[in-house]
Amino acid sequence: MAVKIGVLIKNVPDTNTKIQLKGDAIDEGDIKYVINPYDEFAIEEAVKTKEAWTKAGQTVEVVGVCLGPTTASKSLRDAFAVGVDRGVHILDNEKKAIDPRSVSQALAKVCQEENFNLIFAGKQAVDTDSHSVATMVAERLKMPHMAVISKCEFSGTESVQVERDIEGGIKEVYKIKLPALLTANKGLNKMRLASLPGIRAASKKEIKEVPLSDIKAGYKVSGWGLPPERGKVKMIEGEPPAQAAELVKRLHEEAKVV
Amino acid sequence: MKIFILAEHKNGNLKKATLELLGASKGADVAAVIFGAGAKAAADELAKQGVQTVHWVKDAKFNEYHPEAYAKTAEDLIKAQKPAFVLGSASSLGKDLIPKLAARFDAPVATDCIELSLEPLKVRKPFFSGKAAAAIQFESAETIFISVRPNSLPAGSVSGTPGKVNELTPSFDFSGSPIQFVSRTQASSDRPDLTEASIIVSGGRSLKTKENFKILFDLADSIGAAVGASRAAVDEGLAGHDMQVGQTGKTVNPSLYVAFGISGAIQHLAGMRTSKVIVAINKDPNAPLFQKADYGIVGDLFVLAPLLNQEFKKLLNKA
Numbered sequence: 001m002a003v004k005i006g007v008l009i010k011n012v013p014d015t016n017t018k019i020q021l022k023g024d025a026i027d028e029g030d031i032k033y034v035i036n037p038y039d040e041f042a043i044e045e046a047v048k049t050k051e052a053w054t055k056a057g058q059t060v061e062v063v064g065v066c067l068g069p070t071t072a073s074k075s076l077r078d079a080f081a082v083g084v085d086r087g088v089h090i091l092d093n094e095k096k097a098i099d100p101r102s103v104s105q106a107l108a109k110v111c112q113e114e115n116f117n118l119i120f121a122g123k124q125a126v127d128t129d130s131h132s133v134a135t136m137v138a139e140r141l142k143m144p145h146m147a148v149i150s151k152c153e154f155s156g157t158e159s160v161q162v163e164r165d166i167e168g169g170i171k172e173v174y175k176i177k178l179p180a181l182l183t184a185n186k187g188l189n190k191m192r193l194a195s196l197p198g199i200r201a202a203s204k205k206e207i208k209e210v211p212l213s214d215i216k217a218g219y220k221v222s223g224w225g226l227p228p229e230r231g232k233v234k235m236i237e238g239e240p241p242a243q244a245a246e247l248v249k250r251l252h253e254e255a256k257v258v
Numbered sequence: 259m260k261i262f263i264l265a266e267h268k269n270g271n272l273k274k275a276t277l278e279l280l281g282a283s284k285g286a287d288v289a290a291v292i293f294g295a296g297a298k299a300a301a302d303e304l305a306k307q308g309v310q311t312v313h314w315v316k317d318a319k320f321n322e323y324h325p326e327a328y329a330k331t332a333e334d335l336i337k338a339q340k341p342a343f344v345l346g347s348a349s350s351l352g353k354d355l356i357p358k359l360a361a362r363f364d365a366p367v368a369t370d371c372i373e374l375s376l377e378p379l380k381v382r383k384p385f386f387s388g389k390a391a392a393a394i395q396f397e398s399a400e401t402i403f404i405s406v407r408p409n410s411l412p413a414g415s416v417s418g419t420p421g422k423v424n425e426l427t428p429s430f431d432f433s434g435s436p437i438q439f440v441s442r443t444q445a446s447s448d449r450p451d452l453t454e455a456s457i458i459v460s461g462g463r464s465l466k467t468k469e470n471f472k473i474l475f476d477l478a479d480s481i482g483a484a485v486g487a488s489r490a491a492v493d494e495g496l497a498g499h500d501m502q503v504g505q506t507g508k509t510v511n512p513s514l515y516v517a518f519g520i521s522g523a524i525q526h527l528a529g530m531r532t533s534k535v536i537v538a539i540n541k542d543p544n545a546p547l548f549q550k551a552d553y554g555i556v557g558d559l560f561v562l563a564p565l566l567n568q569e570f571k572k573l574l575n576k577a
Contacts, residue, residue, distance in 0.1 A: 015505040015525040019389040026390065037506045100357060100367050126505050127386055130369045131348075132357030139361035144436045145325065147354050150499070161440065166350035167451035169500040171443040172323065177436035186506055187499040218366030222395040227388060227531055233538070233554045243555050244565035247537065248573055250553060255535045257514040258457070258481065258573065 281414025
């Protein structure tokens, strides 16, 4: 029986994007979209796991699952080029699913139908920064999860030992029976570059478009704001010892932060 | 109004981030849960700060985080209390448990919020690592789940009337769970965590070697600060991934952020721009970070870091 690995993939603004407002909304004009950086680690780990399991005699399929407007399918194509086999795209051109409650519902429905043995996701998307959706998908599937992992070692297709990064540079080690959902942190791996044959094969791989199911939103955004600009920088001149003394004095007396 | 708080301690001491949640719950009917055999002092502190019922899970099996065991315990308490809000910090624990519980209750959830007042309800959450923030309007629900970024709210107490500590022994079948805790790689250090620190000193690629970061650690230890690094420094192996500040690293929110030799790429700014005061120290007078800083020094970080260490020590000895 084939083993199925799912990867949750989100198309997000490149981290070098400057975010600007247009009226009451985010100005989409100059935004360049890319695969969410943490999802790259998830994709690479899924493909690596497929390679290892295939070598051990299993038949393995890696399926990318993505929610977003028509243009978001680009991230699935990019994932195909590095080894993901096919994709499911939950189409949401009206951007109805924007909060963790609704997005996790829609993704969980597809994952339920696909009946994955293992799911990888990035620990968070760098646009909404909720750090929630993958964990909530696991919960909805009643599947154990482990978040923010920087190392994983499988014992066959039965179980996996993972290192989870927590505050202060500490790592917790857990052993988890599959099926399970794991969310990737930076440090897990580095996504391989697409090969030319990989890129060629990507255009032929299947993307199944599915409509957004009935979802319940948790919240909506009722207004955007940009962070306030700071006052003009105060440059501290002089010789280094005087500069150091002056800076500490200002931080203590003027800014009152030490 | 009823509120349930996911409280946290570090080495037995109640975290400041939890006190920030108490401040936001002022005057409400508050229950809290805190996990671990070592949490007695923290549980007592919660009661003293006016949390009416403090559920202290004393069983040592709960010393280490276990998503299923913690979620089941909190779920049962929430079901019994029926709070309007469940609050946690956007810490390693809160980031995992708050959304998990929200899904279990199929409830609205907003995480890592930077503004929170409960009556009337006003919540703001950053997006794009703080390049923008949005006012959140929740759908109506019996219970709403919210996590708050540490250092965003003033610490406070719920009321002057002390509550009581309820020692709780949840039944959870650890050996039958598909998740088994194995070990942790090191004990919790006394250095503050980047995401909760009130002062951060941070270094860029100009530190050149991993060993050179020692001057920043020395400075940090003098003033009780955490040490961060830019993506460039991390990518070149000068600092660990857990030290990276920026859009693909940690988002930090200290009172003071001192950047040594960090030019100020957009993705780095995104991770530290909510710092109350930013100091940029760079030998390149055109470094973009000077445009985003409150104070700037054009100079050699290898000269300035030890000098600043001396000056801070002088100040702290005076106090």
